[in-house]
Amino acid sequence: MNETLTVAAAKPWATGSERPFVRIEKITKKFGDFYAVDDVSLDIWKGELFCLLGGSGCGKSTLLRMLAGFETPTSGRIEIDGQDMTGIPPYARPTNMMFQSYALFPHMTVEKNVAYGLHRDGMKGDEVRDRVADILRLVKLDAFARRKPHQLSGGQRQRVALARSLVKRPKLLLLDEPLGALDKKLREETQFELIKIQETLGVTFIVVTHDQEEAMTLSTRIGVMNAGVIVQVGEPSQVYEYPNSRFVADFVGTVNMFEGRVSEDEPDYISITSPEVGGEIYVGHGVSCVLNQQLWFAIRPEKLRVSRERPEKEHNVLPAVVEEVAYFGNLSVYRLRLDTGKLVQATKVNLSRSEEDAISWDERVWVTWGDTAGVVLTQ
Amino acid sequence: MPRASTILLVVCILGFVFLYAPILSLIIFSFNESKLVTVWGGFSTKWYRALLEDPQILGSAWISLKVAVVTATLSVVLGTLAAYVLTRFGRFRGRALLTGMSTAPLVMPDVITGLSLLLLFVSMEQLIGWPAGRGMTTIIIAHVTFCMAYVAVVVQSRLADMDESLEEAAMDLGARPVRVFFDVTVPVIAPALVAGWLLAFTLSLDDLVVASFVTGPGASTLPMVIFSKVRLGVSPDINALATIIIAIVALGVFIASWQMRRAARHG
Ligand SMILES: Nc1ncnc2c1ncn2[C@@H]1O[C@H](COP(=O)(O)OP(=O)(O)OP(=O)(O)O)[C@@H](O)[C@H]1O
Numbered sequence: 001m002n003e004t005l006t007v008a009a010a011k012p013w014a015t016g017s018e019r020p021f022v023r024i025e026k027i028t029k030k031f032g033d034f035y036a037v038d039d040v041s042l043d044i045w046k047g048e049l050f051c052l053l054g055g056s057g058c059g060k061s062t063l064l065r066m067l068a069g070f071e072t073p074t075s076g077r078i079e080i081d082g083q084d085m086t087g088i089p090p091y092a093r094p095t096n097m098m099f100q101s102y103a104l105f106p107h108m109t110v111e112k113n114v115a116y117g118l119h120r121d122g123m124k125g126d127e128v129r130d131r132v133a134d135i136l137r138l139v140k141l142d143a144f145a146r147r148k149p150h151q152l153s154g155g156q157r158q159r160v161a162l163a164r165s166l167v168k169r170p171k172l173l174l175l176d177e178p179l180g181a182l183d184k185k186l187r188e189e190t191q192f193e194l195i196k197i198q199e200t201l202g203v204t205f206i207v208v209t210h211d212q213e214e215a216m217t218l219s220t221r222i223g224v225m226n227a228g229v230i231v232q233v234g235e236p237s238q239v240y241e242y243p244n245s246r247f248v249a250d251f252v253g254t255v256n257m258f259e260g261r262v263s264e265d266e267p268d269y270i271s272i273t274s275p276e277v278g279g280e281i282y283v284g285h286g287v288s289c290v291l292n293q294q295l296w297f298a299i300r301p302e303k304l305r306v307s308r309e310r311p312e313k314e315h316n317v318l319p320a321v322v323e324e325v326a327y328f329g330n331l332s333v334y335r336l337r338l339d340t341g342k343l344v345q346a347t348k349v350n351l352s353r354s355e356e357d358a359i360s361w362d363e364r365v366w367v368t369w370g371d372t373a374g375v376v377l378t379q
Numbered sequence: 380m381p382r383a384s385t386i387l388l389v390v391c392i393l394g395f396v397f398l399y400a401p402i403l404s405l406i407i408f409s410f411n412e413s414k415l416v417t418v419w420g421g422f423s424t425k426w427y428r429a430l431l432e433d434p435q436i437l438g439s440a441w442i443s444l445k446v447a448v449v450t451a452t453l454s455v456v457l458g459t460l461a462a463y464v465l466t467r468f469g470r471f472r473g474r475a476l477l478t479g480m481s482t483a484p485l486v487m488p489d490v491i492t493g494l495s496l497l498l499l500f501v502s503m504e505q506l507i508g509w510p511a512g513r514g515m516t517t518i519i520i521a522h523v524t525f526c527m528a529y530v531a532v533v534v535q536s537r538l539a540d541m542d543e544s545l546e547e548a549a550m551d552l553g554a555r556p557v558r559v560f561f562d563v564t565v566p567v568i569a570p571a572l573v574a575g576w577l578l579a580f581t582l583s584l585d586d587l588v589v590a591s592f593v594t595g596p597g598a599s600t601l602p603m604v605i606f607s608k609v610r611l612g613v614s615p616d617i618n619a620l621a622t623i624i625i626a627i628v629a630l631g632v633f634i635a636s637w638q639m640r641r642a643a644r645h646g
């Protein structure tokens with residue numbers, strides 16, 4: 001699912017060798033008494049495709065608008081390409097933004113919309129025509145150059161907006177929910193186009209989305225936001241496999257969560273007593289915690305195994321009843337009720353076309369997982 | 380439900396008759412051969428010809444036209460600026476006061492507007508020597524004061540409807556605020572500007588009270604001339620004149636509403 005990881009072979013965020021391209025330092029934005037963005041610090045490197053992920057109203061757009069210069073931070077500063085952005089108006093910043101609403105000029109043709117930014121830079125005649133033609137070919141809209149925005153479909157408008165923000169070859173491109181209005185197929189197509197554009201033009205992207213799957217597919221790194229705060233920053237696989245809080249675990253993907261207390265704390269394993277499991281959870285690695293501390297054990301549905309026979313294992317084996325089976329084509333999702341009454345979700349990849357003997361409703365089964373398959377969360 | 384719809388139809392027809400019968404009779408009698416206003420004497424266009432040969436009417440019509448065009452143009456410029464400041468500059472000191480003041484002329488009785496402006500012009504002339512005497516200039520100033528309030532209201536609602544991110548997008552692409560205003564804001568609100576211009580034009584053409592207060596010798600507008608003629612008895616050439624005015628106003632209203640509808644469609 002993640003092509004981009006291989007592309008970004010060098011990971012400056014991991015080594016910290018290069019100077020960050022965008023530095024957001026302790027930035028806060030208050031609307032009245034309300035903190036829309038609360039003390040956010042973030043470094044983004046050149047050539048990254050960084051996704052800001054978070055629920056509705058968590059401050060993603062506000063952060064982006066501060067980068068573009070439409071909102072003035074209450075405190076903190078932003079640096080782009082080594083230049084302090086404080087007091088620099090939007091028209092003088094090395095950024096271009098693609099708006100959530102596309103914001104195409106209704107009285108101009110597609111061509112004129114795209115050319116507008118180039119004209120503002122003092123570019124003239126043939127050069128403008130060539131650049132516009134190139135970029136329209138890239139987004140496959142060359143046949144629509146003479147149309148007005150209201151004569152286009154939603155997906156075509158979105159591509160015009162993308163072309164308009166790309167044509168100036170900004171150092172930093174800000175996309176606010178760029179694919180929000182597209183159907184699934186067009187969305188996937190455009191995601192790949194975005195990645196291609198990013199590779200060919202070498203632009204740095206910051207993309208806002210509330211679709212976690214989109215963030216996973218697109219990004220080199222993800223910043224998860226909640227209530228104005230960045231909760232976790234990391235590569236998609238890091239955020240997915242090693243969430244640092246219950247919020248992230250829950251927000252990115254699906255997760256089964258068990259609350260419990262530490263009953264054994266050894267250097268190479270811990271044991272968690274959880275009433276929701278009706279016994280002990282064995283975690284096969286050390287965790288920095290104290291005895292009797294309250295914590296949460298999170299495990300993804302695809303890491304649970306379901307079987308009729310009891311597996312030959314000592315730990316992490318639970319009896320359950322199949323409550324529901326949902327078929328999704330490529331995989332099946334089982335909803336299981338543990339004997340304690342807790343519902344858990346498990347997924348299984350459908351390897352063969354028809355499984356006569358597949359586990360079905362109301363069967364008694366065993367649920368099990370590897371000793372290091374889950375994550376222990378303390379907050 | 381045939382009964383209910385029949386009643387509705389009757390009410391509707393009565394309403395239209397009430398509204399338009401006087402205008403219709405005025406138009407019909409403007410083509411009357413007879414000199415008596417209430418007696419039909421056959422079809423004729425002689426009153427229209429008489430109108431064209433009346434220097435007083437023609438002169439005042441020309442003045443009214445000039446006043447209306449200049450008023451409408453100035454009102455659109457000033458009203459748009461006021462509307463822009465009120466909708467785009469967020470909260471600033473004195474915003475509530477400016478809002479109130481820009482809309483007050485809408486509800487102010489004409490007599491008070493006229494009287495207060497007359498007093499202002501007189502004292503200004505005494506203090507700074509301008510405007511020297513009263514005439515077309517003072518009428519235009521007076522008309523602009525109340526017409527721009529109407530324009531401001533029309534433009535303000537259009538600006539409030541407009542997607543502000545259009546302006547942000549232009550700025551993001553490198554346009555300075557003044558450029559943004561002329562490249563994006565003005566074209567998008569153009570239908571409201573046309574509608575506002577026509578509205579101001581009609582209001583100015585129509586005004587009798589305010590103009591009577593602030594005018595001076597030699598600058599009688601058309602409504603003033605008509606009014607003074609009617610006091611000596613209604614003559615059929617006034618019918619002809621009224622018919623022409625109705626035609627102009629109807630055309631103006633039609634174009635304005637057509638522009639508004641077009642704007643709503645393309646939003
Ligand atoms: N101009 C403003 N005045 C007051 N409050 C605002 C303003 N703009 C945004 N907010 C508030 O700030 C919070 C963050 O808004 P923001 O637009 O950044 O959310 P978001 O993360 O982009 O959400 P969504 O995914 O729905 O677009 C919201 O609670 C919003 O109500």
Ligand SMILES: [Mg+2]
Pocket residue numbers: 060061062100176
């Ligand atoms: Mg948003």
